Amino acid sequence: xxxxxFLIFICSNVLAAPVSVNVTSNKGNPVxxxxxxxxxxxxxxxxxxxxxxxxxxxMDQVDSQFMPHILVVQKGGQVEFPNSDSIKHHVYSxxxxxxxxxxxxxxxKAKPVAFPDAGEVELGCNVHDWxxxxxxxxxxxxxxxxxxxxxxxFDVPEGKYKVKVWHxxxxxxxxxxxxxxxxxSQSNIxxxxxxxxxxxxxxxEEQTDNFSEYE
Amino acid sequence: METLPxxxxxxxxxxxxxxxxxxxxxxxxxxxxxxxxxLTKTDSTxxxxxxxxxILREDxxxxxxxxxxxxxxxxxxDELQFESVANYYQDGEKHLGFxxxxxxxxxxxxxxxKLRARAGFFYPRMSLENVExxxxxxxxxxxxxxxxxxxxxxxxxxxxxxxxxxGRARRSPxxxxxxxxxxxxxxxIGTLISWRGFAMHDRQSLHNxxxxxxxxxxxxxxxxxxxxxxxxxxxxxxxxxxYYIGAHVxxxxxxxxxxxxxxxxxxxxxxxxxxxxAWRTKFHSFAFQHKFNNSTRLISxxxxxxxxxxxxxxxxxxxxxxxxxxxxxxxxxxxxxxxRFIVEEDDAIPxxxxxxxxxxxxxxxxxxxxxxxxxxxxxHVNKNTAQNRVTLDESINVNQHQSKVVIQFRW
Numbered sequence: 001x002x003x004x005x006f007l008i009f010i011c012s013n014v015l016a017a018p019v020s021v022n023v024t025s026n027k028g029n030p031v032x033x034x035x036x037x038x039x040x041x042x043x044x045x046x047x048x049x050x051x052x053x054x055x056x057x058x059m060d061q062v063d064s065q066f067m068p069h070i071l072v073v074q075k076g077g078q079v080e081f082p083n084s085d086s087i088k089h090h091v092y093s094x095x096x097x098x099x100x101x102x103x104x105x106x107x108x109k110a111k112p113v114a115f116p117d118a119g120e121v122e123l124g125c126n127v128h129d130w131x132x133x134x135x136x137x138x139x140x141x142x143x144x145x146x147x148x149x150x151x152x153x154f155d156v157p158e159g160k161y162k163v164k165v166w167h168x169x170x171x172x173x174x175x176x177x178x179x180x181x182x183x184x185s186q187s188n189i190x191x192x193x194x195x196x197x198x199x200x201x202x203x204x205e206e207q208t209d210n211f212s213e214y215e
Numbered sequence: 216m217e218t219l220p221x222x223x224x225x226x227x228x229x230x231x232x233x234x235x236x237x238x239x240x241x242x243x244x245x246x247x248x249x250x251x252x253x254l255t256k257t258d259s260t261x262x263x264x265x266x267x268x269x270i271l272r273e274d275x276x277x278x279x280x281x282x283x284x285x286x287x288x289x290x291x292x293d294e295l296q297f298e299s300v301a302n303y304y305q306d307g308e309k310h311l312g313f314x315x316x317x318x319x320x321x322x323x324x325x326x327x328x329k330l331r332a333r334a335g336f337f338y339p340r341m342s343l344e345n346v347e348x349x350x351x352x353x354x355x356x357x358x359x360x361x362x363x364x365x366x367x368x369x370x371x372x373x374x375x376x377x378x379x380x381x382g383r384a385r386r387s388p389x390x391x392x393x394x395x396x397x398x399x400x401x402x403x404i405g406t407l408i409s410w411r412g413f414a415m416h417d418r419q420s421l422h423n424x425x426x427x428x429x430x431x432x433x434x435x436x437x438x439x440x441x442x443x444x445x446x447x448x449x450x451x452x453x454x455x456x457x458y459y460i461g462a463h464v465x466x467x468x469x470x471x472x473x474x475x476x477x478x479x480x481x482x483x484x485x486x487x488x489x490x491x492x493a494w495r496t497k498f499h500s501f502a503f504q505h506k507f508n509n510s511t512r513l514i515s516x517x518x519x520x521x522x523x524x525x526x527x528x529x530x531x532x533x534x535x536x537x538x539x540x541x542x543x544x545x546x547x548x549x550x551x552x553x554x555r556f557i558v559e560e561d562d563a564i565p566x567x568x569x570x571x572x573x574x575x576x577x578x579x580x581x582x583x584x585x586x587x588x589x590x591x592x593x594x595h596v597n598k599n600t601a602q603n604r605v606t607l608d609e610s611i612n613v614n615q616h617q618s619k620v621v622i623q624f625r626w
Contacts, residue, residue: 086586088245088288094325101293101323105245126323129381129390130468203467204383207506211346211353 019154019187023146023165026193030150034167035072035136037143041160041180056080056112059123059133061089061104064208066123066133070168075139078112087210090126097121097137120166130204134168158183169197243290249349249625251282253356257617263411263428264306264418266444268604270573270597271357271617272306272416280305281356281417281621284314284349294322300349304418308445312421314350314370327385334374336422336449339396339459341365341475343504343514344539348625350419354514354550355579356621357595359537360413361500361518361556367420368407368448369477373398373456382465394461394475399451402481405494405522406446409531410434412571412601413556420448432606433567440528440567442490452493453485473502483524496522498533514539523562530562531569546583552576554597568606573599581621589623 019038023031058080060067064087073079083089083104092101097119102110115121115137125131136143142161144152164178172195181187255276261267262274273279283303290296299316317335324330338350342362347353350366358366379392407414411428420426430444457479465471477500481493498520506512517536523529539552553576560569575597582590595617604611 090323092323103243103290103293105243124381124384126321129329129379130383132383198386199388201383201386201388201467203388203469207468207509209346209468 015158016155017158017183017185017187019156019161019163019181019183019189021146021152021154021163021165022188022190023150024190024192025197026195030148031146031167031170031193031197032148032150033070034146034150034165034170035070035138035143036146036152036154036163036165037072037138037140038154038156038161038163039138039140039142041162058082059135061085061091061125061131064089064125064128064131064210065205066131068133069202069205070134070136070145072136072138072143072145073115074141074143075118075137076114076116077137078114079135080112081110083108083110085210088127089131091123092126093121093123095119095121098135101126122168128208130208132201132204136166156183163189165191167197169200171195171198245288246285247288247348247626248285249282249351249623250280251356251621251623252278253281253619253621254278255617255619258615260613260615263407263414264426266427266429268411268429268601268607268609269613269615270412270414270416270599271595271615272414272418273617282349282351282623286348291318295320302349302419302421304421307418307421308425308427309421309423312423314419314421316422328378328380330376330378332374332376336370336372337375338365338369339371339375339461339475339477340394340463341461341473341500341502342516343471343473343502344516344537351417353548353581354539354541355552355577355595356417356591356593356619357415357575357577357579357617358417359516359535359539359552360415360554360573360575361516361535361537363414363416364408364535367414367416367418367426368401368404368446370401370420370422370449371396371398371459372400372449372451377461379463382467388467390463390465392461392463394463395458396460397456397458398479399454399456400449401457401479402450402452402485402493403446403448403491404479405496405524405531406442406448406492408533408558409494409522409524409529409560409569410603412558412599413533413535413573415554415575415577415595415597422449424448429607431567431603433564433603439564440525442492447489447491450487450491452487452491453482455480455482457481469506471502471504473500475500477520484526486525492524494522494524494529496520510544511540511542514541527563529560529564529567529569531558531560533558548581549579550581551578568603571599571601571603573597575599587624587626589621589625591619591621591623593617593619593621595619 021036023034061083089104118139121135123133260269317337320332375396377394382390427445459477461475478497485493502516535556537554541550557572577595579593
């Protein structure tokens with residue numbers, strides 16, 4: 001309901017404009033699933049992210065992998081950690097933005113975890129050492145991940161924004177990963193990375209076993 | 216008086232931990248289990264369990280409980296847990312006991328290099344075949360000659376420490392682990408393969424077990440070897456600590472390699488009041504797995520080593536390997552494995568014959584009907600030669616075959 005009221009507020013008081021963002025590697029290839037988010041330059045009092053259970057974002061455990069590999073949530077929001085596997089997981093993070101550990105028993109439901117600070121949260125599992133996932137906590141409700149063409153589209157209220165790009169494989173300096181823009185009409189922004197992407201290790205997400213000995 | 220293979224304080228500690236876990240409710244616990252019943256049609260060669268010279272577990276066609284265990288996992292703290300597997304076997308000398316009971320320490324550390332330790336009664340992680348709960352194989356029911364032997368004669372009553380470095384956390388496709396362990400109470404290991412030879416089955420020895428084999432005249436003769444026609448594999452006889460070292464390397468989740476060197480450092484001149492000897496047994500084990508895709512994988516293991524007892528009364532070199540191909544299609548898994556095993560003697564008492572060898576071919580189909588129920592079929596054939604059968608006036612060459620229909624329930 002609160003989000004609905006917020007949208008009415010936006011529609012009735014602020015004009016929205018489209019923003020298209022494109023991310024390409026230093027070799028000219030599109031960067032898939034890069035997180036793009038727009039932070040308003042002017043201080044904005046965003047509503048607290050919804051905490052209705054059905055709308056809480058989830059970081060599931062499926063076939064001994066974090067699903068999705070990258071999850072973006074708004075600062076102050078919560079994340080549920082269901083376990084779709086028939087074996088136990090033990091999720092942890094040592095990241096500055098959020099430090100926690102959570103045992104996920106088969107068939108049991110854990111309490112959602114709150115993420116009150118913005119930043120990158122790297123997840124591991126103390127049972128399955130190949131499991132790696134990320135939660136990026138952003139201080140804006142305007143975020144999305146690029147498609148296979150490296151593109152993502154937004155509709156945001158007119159105003160000034162910092163557009164930022166993040167992906168765990170990107171090594172570029174922060175200065176090359178943010179752009180100040182003024183949104184008044186259609187905006188097209190391109191990010192061309194300068195450094196090589198880190199090695200693609202998505203192979204870790206394939207060919208996992210659900211055998212339980214030797215964990 | 217018969218000695219407890221595990222010393223009394225260790226045994227009592229396990230019991231106390233179990234009781235505390237069930238009654239206290241102070242720590243999280245998970246209990247799982249499995250029952251496997253089978254209908255077997257087998258050849259009539261008398262099994263080693265019935266003091267014959269056959270290398271299969273069963274020699275009677277019929278219905279039997281093949282596996283039954285309860286696995287308990289108690290979380291004592293966030294980083295320390297107790298795990299035990301208590302088994303029931305319908306066959307053999309002992310019917311109830313533990314096959315594993317260990318404290319596992321896995322601290323959560325902010326490092327690319329992670330320490331792990333475990334203490335108790337457990338298997339070294341040599342096998343890439345026995346990766347299901349209860350050290351069972353998800354592939355075939357009749358296990359490879361190598362792991363049939365490990366299951367019956369090898370267990371670690373000791374401490375293992377390892378350092379592992381998960382590749383993904385280092386942004387590398389390569390993960391590795393280095394392992395070292397020290398232990399006691401595995402002195403008689405080597406007895407079975409030296410006289411009976413390698414066998415092929417899925418019966419693991421319980422902590423207090425006794426495994427029988429044929430009454431070879433040279434073995435039981437008081438003027439020759441003078442050893443009982445059984446072994447209790449988890450005895451400490453000489454007070455020496457044994458050790459093993461190991462290394463695991465994994466590329467993504469696709470290709471795995473494990474190397475171990477095991478040496479129990481036993482004094483082969485030690486003998487107890489049962490006339491059980493300490494056997495100095497050492498071997499290398501190389502295990503390999505490659506997944507061609509999500510459905511099909513190749514698994515292999517090679518073991519080479521030696522065992523000596525007495526003043527070279529028995530000295531054998533042994534080699535064994537297997538190659539297994541396994542394919543999963545939806546809820547169906549098909550596996551086929553070829554085994555080769557060889558024991559060659561070179562000792563001071565040639566009248567006591569120890570050389571044996573053989574081949575095995577095993578095919579299994581396993582169908583997961585639900586999360587709890589599984590149906591399977593297995594056909595196994597082997598051709599084995601044991602030179603000491605001549606001392607029992609038997610043909611040294613035996614061909615064995617076995618068909619199984621298996622129903623399994625797990626929870």
